Amino acid sequence: MSSPHPVLARVTARLAERSAEGRAAYLARVADARTAGPARGGLGCANLAHGFAACGPADKLRLRGDVTPNIAIVSAYNDMLSAHQPLKDYPDRLKSVIADAGGTAQFAGGVPAMCDGITQGRAGMELSLFSRDVVAMATAVALSHDMFDGALLLGVCDKIVPGLVIGALAFGHLPAILVPAGPMPSGLPNAAKAAVRKRFAVGEADRAELLEAESASYHAAGTCTFYGTANSNQLLMEVMGLHLPGASFVTPGTPLRDALTDAAGRRVLELTDLGPAYTPIADVLDERAFVNGVVALLATGGSTNHTLHLVAMAAAAGIDLTWDDFDALSEVTPLLTRLYPNGTADVNHFHAAGGTAFLIGELLDAGLLHADARTVGAPTLSAHHDASDPGYRGVPELGEDGVVWRSVAGESGDTGVLRSVGAPFEAHGGLHTVRGNLGRAVVKVSAVDPGRRVVEAPARVFASQEALQDAFAAGELDRDVVVVVRYQGPRANGMPELHRLTPPLSVLQDRGHRVALVTDGRMSGASGAVPAAIHVSPEAAAGGPLARVRDGDVIRLDPDKGLLEVLVADAEFAAREPGGGAPESGRGTGRELFAAFRAAVGPAELGAGVFR
Structure with a gap:
C-alpha cells in the first residue's frame, strides 16, 4: 500500500x-x-x-x-x-x-x-x-x-x-x-439526447421529438x-x-x-x-x-x-x-x-x-x-x-x-470510460477554482475542450435565464461573448440550477464563437462543454462585484491560470453603483415559505447553508 x-x-x-x-x-x-x-x-x-x-x-x-x-x-x-x-x-x-x-x-x-x-x-x-x-x-x-x-x-x-x-x-x-x-x-445514448436538445434550441426539432428523446433517456x-x-x-x-x-x-x-x-x-x-x-x-x-x-x-x-x-x-x-x-x-x-x-x-x-x-x-x-x-x-x-x-x-x-x-480485474474493462492512474485522460482533476476582481468561482473543465477553456470577450449581462434565451432567439448573441447571469445566488432566489442555458450557449460555441458563462447560480453535474464560472462568491445580491458589471465590459476567464477578471480600471469599477437589481423572488410555488432561508443563507463558498 x-x-x-x-x-x-x-x-x-x-x-x-x-x-x-x-x-x-x-x-x-x-x-x-x-x-x-x-x-x-x-x-x-x-x-x-x-x-x-x-x-x-x-x-x-x-x-x-x-x-x-x-x-x-x-x-x-x-x-x-x-x-x-x-x-x-x-x-x-x-x-x-x-x-x-x-x-x-x-x-x-x-x-x-x-x-x-x-x-x-x-x-x-x-x-x-x-x-x-x-x-x-x-x-x-x-x-x-x-x-x-x-x-x-x-x-x-x-x-x-x-x-x-x-x-x-x-x-x-x-x-x-x-x-x-x-x-x-441505459436508455437513449447521451450524445443522441444532447444532439436533439441542440436542434430544439435552434428550432430544428419540435416539442414532440424532444419529448420522445427525453422519454427514451429517462425511461x-x-x-x-x-x-x-x-x-x-x-x-x-x-x-x-x-x-x-x-x-x-x-x-x-x-x-x-x-x-x-x-x-x-x-x-x-x-x-x-x-x-x-x-x-x-x-x-x-x-x-x-x-x-x-x-x-x-x-x-x-x-x-x-x-x-x-x-x-x-x-x-x-x-x-x-x-x-x-x-x-x-x-x-x-x-x-x-x-x-x-x-x-x-x-x-x-x-x-x-x-x-x-x-x-x-x-x-x-x-x-x-x-x-x-x-x-x-x-x-x-x-x-x-x-x-x-x-x-x-x-x-x-x-x-x-x-x-x-x-x-476486481487488474485492468479497466473499457479504457474509453475508465483508466488507470498511469494513463489518465488528463493529469489534473476536473474542477478548478478561479478568482479575481469578480470574486471566486468554480469551473468544471473536464467536459471543456482545452482549446476553448480561455475566453476573453465582451460581456452581455442578464438577470434571468429566460432573458438570455430571448436574446439568443433574437440573434443578439451570435458573436464572441461572456454571458453574465447574475442575481441567481442563494440569497437572491435560492440559487437555482441554470440548465436551460446549456443548449443555446453550446450552439453559439459550435458556430465557432468564443463563449463563456459567468454566474452566481448553479449548473451542477450537467455542466457541459462551454466554460462556465459558477457559484461566483460573493453573489450579486449580497453586494458582490458581479452586480457592477455592464454590457460590453471585457471579461477574461482562464481556468488553467485560475483567473476571473473584468478588464476595467480598478477605480472606475469600484465607483460603479450596482446594476440591475435582483428579480423579485419569494411568492408562489411555496417560495414564500422559504423567505427565512434566503435571509439566513451563507455564501456559496461556505456551502450555501442556513446552519453555518
Whole structure:
C-alpha cells in the first residue's frame, strides 16, 4: 500500500489544523450524546410506551430491554421520482432482515425528495438547494426520539443525500449506512439526447421529438444514468465509507440489489454500541474522509454541486473544508473517467468497466486516498484479508448466502470510460477554482475542450435565464461573448440550477464563437462543454462585484491560470453603483415559505447553508 501523496498529506494536515477547534467541539457533543447502552433506557415509562406502542408483541418485548439494537429507517421514498421509487419496499425488507439478525427496526421518518430535472426553469427550482437543509432538519426530527442505536438512510439524489448526512451528523454517536437504489438501465445514448436538445434550441426539432428523446433517456425506475449530482452522491458515499463496497451502481429490482440492501441491514447491527464493531458516523466522516471525497470528485469529473455539499457536510462534522482544498488536490489528482457530460458513456458503462472498485484501487495504490479512513463496510478503506475479502476494492456478487465480494480485474474493462492512474485522460482533476476582481468561482473543465477553456470577450449581462434565451432567439448573441447571469445566488432566489442555458450557449460555441458563462447560480453535474464560472462568491445580491458589471465590459476567464477578471480600471469599477437589481423572488410555488432561508443563507463558498 502506497504512503499518502505529499499533497494529500499536506492538505489533510492543514485541514485538521484549521478545523481543530470546531472539530473538537463537535466530538465533545458526540461524546456527551453517547450513553451506556441504548438511549431509550433513560426514557420514562410513558415515553418508552409511546415509542413502541404500534410495534408487534415480539418487538415490544425486545424494546423493553436494553440488549437489542433498534435501528431507525429514514427514507426519501416517493413514487414520482424514478430514483426513489424503488425504495418503497425497503423498510419492510430491512425490518425483516434485522429481526432475523436479532435486532429491531422502526420507520423513523420520511424526508422530502425533489427533482431538479423536473423543476428546471420553473419556480419550484428556487426551493431546490434549500431542500437540502430541510432534509437535514427532517432527518434530525426522525432521529430525535432517543429510541435508536443506529440508522439506515434511504436516499439517492441531488440534495437528499447531503441532507441525510448533515442530519445524521447531528447524531454523530450513532452509526449510519446510506442504502441506495441504483441507476436505471441505459436508455437513449447521451450524445443522441444532447444532439436533439441542440436542434430544439435552434428550432430544428419540435416539442414532440424532444419529448420522445427525453422519454427514451429517462425511461425506468432508478437514478438517471448520466454522471450528475445524484450519481456523484453515490460514488462519494462509497469512497467516503458510508456505502457498503460496490453498492452504488447496481440496478434496482435485481437479486444483487436486494442482497446488498439485506447486507446493509445486517451490517448496521454490528456497528452499533451493542455490536462487535462500534463505528459511529462521527468517526467515519473525519478529515480523511472528506479529503477522500474531494479526490474522488476530481478524479471522476463529478458534479460541481459538491463544491457546496461537501463543504456543508464537512461543516456539520466540525470540519472547515474550503475551495482552496479542492484546488490544491486538483493539481495532483488525475482525471480517470469519461462519463456524460464529460464523455458519452453513462454510469452503467462505468460500473461494467470496473467501477468504484477499480477506481478506489487505483487511487489507493497512487497514495491519493487515505487508506486508513474508517468505513461502514470494513475497518478501513484499504482493509482486506485475502482475495475472498477484498473490501472496497471488491465487486459484489451473489453467493449462496447473500452478497459476496470478489477482487476486481487488474485492468479497466473499457479504457474509453475508465483508466488507470498511469494513463489518465488528463493529469489534473476536473474542477478548478478561479478568482479575481469578480470574486471566486468554480469551473468544471473536464467536459471543456482545452482549446476553448480561455475566453476573453465582451460581456452581455442578464438577470434571468429566460432573458438570455430571448436574446439568443433574437440573434443578439451570435458573436464572441461572456454571458453574465447574475442575481441567481442563494440569497437572491435560492440559487437555482441554470440548465436551460446549456443548449443555446453550446450552439453559439459550435458556430465557432468564443463563449463563456459567468454566474452566481448553479449548473451542477450537467455542466457541459462551454466554460462556465459558477457559484461566483460573493453573489450579486449580497453586494458582490458581479452586480457592477455592464454590457460590453471585457471579461477574461482562464481556468488553467485560475483567473476571473473584468478588464476595467480598478477605480472606475469600484465607483460603479450596482446594476440591475435582483428579480423579485419569494411568492408562489411555496417560495414564500422559504423567505427565512434566503435571509439566513451563507455564501456559496461556505456551502450555501442556513446552519453555518
